[in-house]
Amino acid sequence: xxxxxxxxxxxxxxxxxxxxxxxxxxxxxxxxxxxxxVIRFDLKIEDNKIVDVxxxxxxxxxxxxxxxxxxxxxxxxxxxxxxxxxxxxMLEALxxxxxxxxIKCALLGLKVLKSGLYGLxxxxxxxxxxx
Amino acid sequence: xxxxxxxxxxxxxxxxxxxxxVNGHPLVYFDNAATTQRPHSVIEAVDQFYRxxxxxxxxxxxxxxxxxxxxxxxxxxxxxxxxxxxxWREIVFTRNATEALNLVAxxxxxxxxxxxxxIVTTIMEHHSNLVPWQKVAKWTGATLRVADxxxxxxxxxxxxxxxxxxxxxxxxxxxxSNTLGVVNPIPxxxxxxxxxxxxxxxxxxxxxxxxxxxxxxxxxxxLAASGHKMLGPTGIGFLYGKEDLLEEMEPxxxxxxxxxxxxxxxxxxxxxxxxxxxGTPNIAxxxxxxxxxxxxxxxxxxxIEAYERELTAYALERLKEVPGIVLYGPDSxxxxxxxxxxxxxxxxxxxxxxxxxxxxxxxxxxxxCAQPLMRRLGMEGAARISLxxxxxxxxxxxxxxxxxxxxxxxx
Ligand SMILES: Cc1ncc(COP(=O)(O)O)c(C=O)c1O
Numbered sequence: 001x002x003x004x005x006x007x008x009x010x011x012x013x014x015x016x017x018x019x020x021x022x023x024x025x026x027x028x029x030x031x032x033x034x035x036x037x038v039i040r041f042d043l044k045i046e047d048n049k050i051v052d053v054x055x056x057x058x059x060x061x062x063x064x065x066x067x068x069x070x071x072x073x074x075x076x077x078x079x080x081x082x083x084x085x086x087x088x089x090m091l092e093a094l095x096x097x098x099x100x101x102x103i104k105c106a107l108l109g110l111k112v113l114k115s116g117l118y119g120l121x122x123x124x125x126x127x128x129x130x131x
Numbered sequence: 132x133x134x135x136x137x138x139x140x141x142x143x144x145x146x147x148x149x150x151x152x153v154n155g156h157p158l159v160y161f162d163n164a165a166t167t168q169r170p171h172s173v174i175e176a177v178d179q180f181y182r183x184x185x186x187x188x189x190x191x192x193x194x195x196x197x198x199x200x201x202x203x204x205x206x207x208x209x210x211x212x213x214x215x216x217x218x219w220r221e222i223v224f225t226r227n228a229t230e231a232l233n234l235v236a237x238x239x240x241x242x243x244x245x246x247x248x249x250i251v252t253t254i255m256e257h258h259s260n261l262v263p264w265q266k267v268a269k270w271t272g273a274t275l276r277v278a279d280x281x282x283x284x285x286x287x288x289x290x291x292x293x294x295x296x297x298x299x300x301x302x303x304x305x306x307x308s309n310t311l312g313v314v315n316p317i318p319x320x321x322x323x324x325x326x327x328x329x330x331x332x333x334x335x336x337x338x339x340x341x342x343x344x345x346x347x348x349x350x351x352x353x354l355a356a357s358g359h360k361m362l363g364p365t366g367i368g369f370l371y372g373k374e375d376l377l378e379e380m381e382p383x384x385x386x387x388x389x390x391x392x393x394x395x396x397x398x399x400x401x402x403x404x405x406x407x408x409x410g411t412p413n414i415a416x417x418x419x420x421x422x423x424x425x426x427x428x429x430x431x432x433x434x435i436e437a438y439e440r441e442l443t444a445y446a447l448e449r450l451k452e453v454p455g456i457v458l459y460g461p462d463s464x465x466x467x468x469x470x471x472x473x474x475x476x477x478x479x480x481x482x483x484x485x486x487x488x489x490x491x492x493x494x495x496x497x498x499x500c501a502q503p504l505m506r507r508l509g510m511e512g513a514a515r516i517s518l519x520x521x522x523x524x525x526x527x528x529x530x531x532x533x534x535x536x537x538x539x540x541x542x
Contacts, residue, residue, distance in 0.1 A: 003485065004540050035481055035497050036511050058511070060479035102485065 003062065003096045012061045017071035019054045028116025029057075032108055037063045039112045048079050055109065062094075062102050067109030069093050074113070083118060085110065087125030134438045142430070142521050145170040149521070156491025159526045164309050164337060164470050164517035165495050166359045169423075173362055176422035177415045188414055189388060189405070203414050206421035207404060213424045214335075214354065215345040216371055220403040223370045223377070224417050228336040229259040231355035231370035232303075234407060235332050236263035238383040239353075239376070244300055246272030251294045251329075252303040253278040253286055254507050255311060258500045260303050260334040260355075273300070280507065284311045284460040292323055299329040306338030306354075310501045310515070311460035312443070312470030314342060318349045325350065330376070336360055340519075341439060341468045343432040346371050358416065363423035367416030370407070377403050384409035435520045443469040445524050446516065449531045454538065459508060469518030472499070475534060478541050480514040486537045492530050 021027075021042035029040035037059025044052035053075050055067045073093055074082050090110045091098060098106045107124050114120035120127070132138060143149050148168045151158055160168055180202065186195035188203045204219075211219040225231040240263075244250070250264050254277050268275040276299075278291035286304075295302060302324040307314050317333055324331040330352040335344060339354075340361035346354055353376070358367040372380075382389055382400055389409040391399040400406040427435065444464035450456055455476035461467050475483050480496035487494055495515040498505050505512065516530065 004482075009541070037481075060481035060485075062481070101488075102481070105481065 003098065003102070005096060008061060008065045008094075008096060011065035011068040015055070015064060015068040017054050017068070017075070018056060020056055021052060021054050024054075026116050028112055030108075030112045030115060032059075032063075032104055035059070035105070037105065037108055039063065039067050039109050041067075041109070041113050041116055043116070045079065050074050050077055050079065050082060059108070060102075060105050062098065062105035063108045066090065066094050066106045067112075070109045070113065079117065082113070085114075085124075087123075090124065133434045134441060136523075139438075139521065139523050145172070145426075146521060147171060147174070153491040153493070154489050159490075159492040159522075159529060161487075161516045161518065161522065161526070161530065162493045162495050163340075163519040163522075164360070164499075164515065166365070167340065167362050167519055168521070169362055169364070169419075170426050172426055173364065173419050173422045177364060177419040180415050180418045187411055199414055202421070203412070203417050206417040209421045209424045210369055211371075213344075213428060214339065214356075214371055215347050217347055218374055221371055221374050221377065223372065223404040223407040224412055224420075225355075225368045225370055226366055226413070227359070227368035228334060228355040228357040229368075231353075231368055232259050232332070232334060233263050234370055234383045235353050235355070235372070236267045238380045238407070239330070240264070240267040240301060241270060242381055244268075244271040244273040247298055248273040248300045249276050249294075249296070249298050250274070250301045250303060251276045251278065251291065251299050251324075253291065253305070253315075254280055255286060255308040255313075255501065255504050256303070256305055257309055257334060257336065258502070259336075260305055260332070261503070264301070264303055277503075280311070280504070283462070284508075285313050285466075286315050288316070288319075291320065295323050295327055295329065297327050299324070299327050301332060302329050303332040303334070305334040305336075306344075307341065307468055307470070308460070308501075308504075309337045309470060309517075310472050310499045310504055310513070312467045312472075312517075313460055314338065314466045314468060317351060321350045321352075337468070337470070340427075342436050352376055358420040358423060361423055362426055364413075364416045364419035367413045367420045369420075374403065377407070382406050382409070386410050388412070430520070438520050439469050439518060440464050440467075442518050442522060442524065442527070443467060443471070446471055446518065446527045449527055450516075450534075453531060453534045456534070459510075459513060469516075469522075471516045471518075472513040473515075474510065474513055475537060476541070478537060480512045482541075483514040483534070483537055486540065487530060487533050490529070490533045492526075492533060494530075 024042035025045040026043040031038040039057035042054045184198040186199040188200040208219040276294040321331045333354040335356040339356040354371040359365040459472040484496035
């Protein structure tokens with residue numbers, strides 16, 4: 001069961017940067033209507049950089065662990081860099097084989113982040129197809 | 132002998148899908164409430180139609196057209212017999228149960244309801260027997276009343292009865308809950324509806340495949356079902372309606388097949404059931420559904436019901452052994468089918484489903500298209516094992532074993 005690895009379960013049970021921010025510059029929440037998973041990202045932004053981040057939500061191991069990992073990836077990063085994060089970057093960071101049935105779980109956090117940052121519609125990885 | 136190991140083994144041989152492995156394990160298919168598997172006979176009936184007598188129906192005098200028309204009409208006759216309808220004209224083929232329920236809501240509800248009327252339904256409905264009535268209520272000014280469930284997870288019959296009054300025009304209720312597995316007393320509910328002059332619309336999507344259905348004995352006015360939940364192809368379902376009601380109703384969709392005569396400014400309608408089957412129908416689907424009905428009748432719905440009850444009782448017992456499991460719905464197999472929704476401690480239903488999938492076991496996780504019920508039961512979602520007569524006790528044992536493993540992973 002290659003997706004329930006120790007570090008994934010660790011992120012799930014002890015999520016990093018979990019919670020909310022006092023006065024976030026951006027706060028965005030979205031869910032996946034098919035499974036009911038919900039994720040919220042709160043961001044503090046200074047000089048075009050993400051200086052602080054919190055996520056909260058509820059859902060399965062994959063969606064919550066991915067969001068937790070994502071917070072570590074973006075903290076202190078330039079917004080332009082964050083904007084360039086792709087579906088592949090997220091899956092690579094997650095480091096487990098995510099089949100078609102769980103791909104949306106894995107990408108929910110990135111979707112919410114991008115949607116909150118610059119209004120991405122749809123799912124990460126589908127942008128090219130939509131153009 | 133019904134229900135023995137040899138009996139189930141022989142049945143499983145009829146289903147080609149059980150030859151395949153999933154993630155290196157023999158497939159255990161426990162998602163039958165979503166859709167069932169198909170036996171050879173159904174697959175072959177569809178295949179044979181396309182190979183040997185493919186043609187459109189009701190138009191054309193050539194041999195293939197005549198054969199296709201006869202087979203498609205025969206399919207209506209078989210479904211009629213299967214659910215004990217008085218006449219085959221009372222069987223309208225649709226895409227699925229959802230479309231059949233929409234047909235009633237649009238073609239009957241929209242024309243008959245007015246402000247002051249009410250529609251009575253239940254909190255355990257699938258969205259397809261709730262949302263169409265929400266819209267009809269909104270469009271006509273009627274009100275929607277929703278009967279609750281009991282603590283045990285059965286329909287609260289006292290509450291339902293108290294909602295039915297002289298202004299009730301429709302009682303829309305499912306025969307079997309797709310989340311709780313409970314079987315509702317349809318004959319009794321039909322009587323209450325008829326006492327006040329209301330019609331009863333039954334969602335038979337989960338009932339028809341698992342328990343003997345007798346629309347005449349139950350005295351229901353409409354009953355909807357989906358072929359794909361009873362061994363048939365996808366894209367075919369049916370609506371049963373009492374002949375006089377169907378006669379009085381306006382059509383649902385307009386165009387070819389459903390008309391008798393057309394002038395530039397008006398048209399008259401074809402006879403039943405074609406009045407409600409506009410356009411070229413799903414001919415292959417109808418023929419496949421007939422093969423499915425043949426298969427079910429050959430085994431016997433009483434036998435299917437009895438075997439599934441035994442399996443359900445066994446599954447309830449075994450699942451209860453799993454520490455921290457919360458099972459929804461009644462505790463006994465009495466008036467219940469093999470739909471077993473549960474949550475395993477704090478483990479998300481998706482994770483439960485994924486771990487089972489690694490072992491070749493297919494189950495559903497999520498809200499099961501019954502969000503109001505989920506909310507009422509105070510849960511976000513659930514995992515769901517749903518059985519059919521080709522499942523075995525060994526498969527249940529296997530699932531229980533994997534659930535124990537899931538607990539270890541998340542310990
Ligand atoms: C109780 C019930 N009603 C209606 C439906 C809808 O069936 P279909 O999607 O085939 O129209 C389902 C399917 O899940 C169901 O379980």
